[in-house]
Amino acid sequence: MSCAFLGGEIINPSNNYVVISKENNVLDTINLDQNNRFLYKINPIDPGLYTFSHGGEIQMVFLEQSDSIVLRLNNLDFDESLVFTGHGAKENNYLINMFLQNEVVNNKILRMSQASPEKFENDLDSIKAIFQKNFDEFKTKYKTSDLFNEIAQANIDYNFYAQKELYPFTCYGNTERKNLDELPDGFYDYRSNIDYNNEKLKNYFPYYNFLKYHFNNIALQSHFKHSKDSIFNNKSLDYNLDKIKFIDSLVSNDSIKNSLLKFAAYRYVNSSNQIDDYTPYLNSFLEKSTSKKNNEQITSLIESLINLKPGNTLPNTLVSNNAGEELHLTDFIKGPTAIYFWSYNMKNHFIESHKKIQELRKKYPEIDFVAINIDNNEDSWVTYLKQHQYPLKNEYHFMHPEISKQILALNTINRVMLIKKDRTIVNGNTNMFSKHFEVELLGLINQ
Template sequence: MIKLNNWAQLSVVLLLWACAPQPEKVTTTISGEIINPIGDVITFRLGGDRITDTLDADNKFSTTFDITTPVDIVFGHGGEITYLYLRPGDQLYLTLDPAEFDESLTYSGKGAEINNYKAAMVLLGDSLLSTRDLYKMPEDQFLVALDSVSAIELGYMADFNIDDAAFIAYTRENSKWSDIVTKMRYESAHRSLLDLDSFSVSDTYYDFQLALDVNDTSLLKYPAFRSYVDESIEKEASRGYYARADESEDYSGFYVEAINALIQVPSLKEQLMYEFVSDSYSYFPVEVRDEIVAAWKGLNPDPERVDEIDQMIAEFQKLEPGNPAPDFRYVSIDGDTLTMADFKGKLVYIDVWATWCGPCIAEHPHMEKLQQRFEGQDVAFVAVSTDSSPDPWRKMVNERKLGGIHLYAPGAWQSTIITDYLIQGIPRFILIDREGNIIDANAARPSGDIGDQLEALLKSA
């Protein structure tokens, strides 16, 4: 027997490896065309990673992904999102019109069957019993109806000739977790929708949660499991918040406590804290912002994430009280072009909203009372719509005879007022002083104590 020295052995291994057939590297692409786009930005989210791409001059794009297993990808444009299922080697082509995002979404190319099924499921959900109607049912009827709706949705795969065994298994597991989240929300939703403050579910209702593990990271590939994680944290945070002894304590602190109490896996805890800081920083009370960011940085995040958040915070610092308010130039519902300079000498209370935003609409009656309270005084009430089209904005303002100055911001979620004021959610209210400087870039709502603040500012002038 001839023995090879180490280098000879390595040479033979390398030769055999080179001669052996290697796994073929496949290209996985999502491309497409956006008809009547809102800005030129499209986004993809894979787990905790966010990818941004831009449309070309023909409103088309092509984005390549390096994946080795099937993944769910969140595609976003113009403030709307949809979920895609992408397998290695797929060459997916999508078309959509943001004005009718879900209704216009179609796919072609490799991977189209599965994603056309997913798009159809969104529309099917609108035609089935709504979640709102489910939540109004008595407990026993709710559970039966939920099972029935889920069975219909899963059975719909046959109509699209879906024969991918892995996708079918994936969809069934994701559906299971979706039902779990729906069950978790039932008690509070039923109580709220029917105005039943004393309503409670049966003693054994939550037994379905006993065997569930919020720290099972192997299940994070299912979006509905991630929703289960989020729902578990929100429920824990809400319990602490509503039981608080000090009314001045903010919800954000209880949310961080809930993450620490429930999540034991360091990587998952860091991911959740990163998303909380990234998505909600503007809502943190100023006095706890540094504390929450420091808590996240203590979890050893990736340096690139630290740089990203530090840059975001630097941008937010431009919106601190006393700094000049970012200007805008928008057309009013009366056809006039207005900028911040047109309001100099007055306090300016800005409402950033959209007709599709329920919480925005809920503030309208309070805004009307606020306008009546300060009628004839040096306060300008300016409402800026971020609708994707001006048509629903004009219709609602005119039909409801909404008071104040109404402006339309082209670009929806990419409009300048959204990007300049780093708005992460609406409604957003902004208070500007008589000289055009920021008083509060995240001011109280009309339903809150903004009236008293305006009164004090007018008296101090």
């Protein structure tokens, strides 16, 4: 049988469907039945990693020929409650357990990273040896396939490689330059074994996350060689140009390269307010990226951000209030205003941002804090606010979300816009969770 089945039950679903994908391509959207269950046949099966998503949460499942896997999870505790049964379940339960163990171990490793590089490396090797021993016993006992073994081994290797790439950034006692200078010989010997073009792993979290950390690190090492900087500055144009240069030179797989370039561009543009640096960065990006879609997205984003530079007038777009009345975005700006955004697909951000704003309203009554929901469903947002017992005052919804998000360059939910009474922009790209945010609010009041 050259097919496979994936089904399951979702307790406390946030909507009535799940999405099955492979390599970022959506295979199908499957509706849940009256019992919150689903069943999907993949025919023909392309063995490897698939993703299933529900309500903004995402997880991976490993499928091979003739597998028939049933998953069960509680949407309120998505990853921790996920279990698999059926043919092929043992491999998937192993992978989800590794995922959860990695989360715990990575927090422990973060504390370990305050030690000297020699001690850190020894302790890290000891933990990795435990993971390796458990995996060796598992694959021997269950006679797992070569493909599964490759993926599970990559999980171990790249997760621990990532911790070594992160070490210079997470050892807080010294500058990043000093941390790098004091690394012992051989600390990064594993780099000679890196496969930058692994088609099977390109969407696998441990592999992809490692590549991101790796390019951050080698770009910083290069940057320090031709810079007097000693501290990591992720807003530096030169550093970010170095990063995409290395991605371009070391990665030949177009899919992996374009994905890493896009991620790097979003990270840079979202962290930097140096608008004059955007054009040289964009030119370098376009020389390297071969994805027409990505090129259009990054170009559009940068053009929109340039329009949002301080001193410009806030672009207008249509919103609705909780009564369904249509308004222009600028209609409710009567004084110093902070505009933030939320989505019910990002529950944690929704709760944390509203909690934060409740505190800030008490501290800065001179400022109007305005929330805008960015989701496509124009009815659910009010219900969602009521369910969480948040007041509806100063809550709005984009009438045309996709158009508005493009106009306001909303590629990240964390963006906050600070606007003067006369509707000119003070900062079109800040973050309420930044340690400098309250200083910016005081600056807005004093404009």
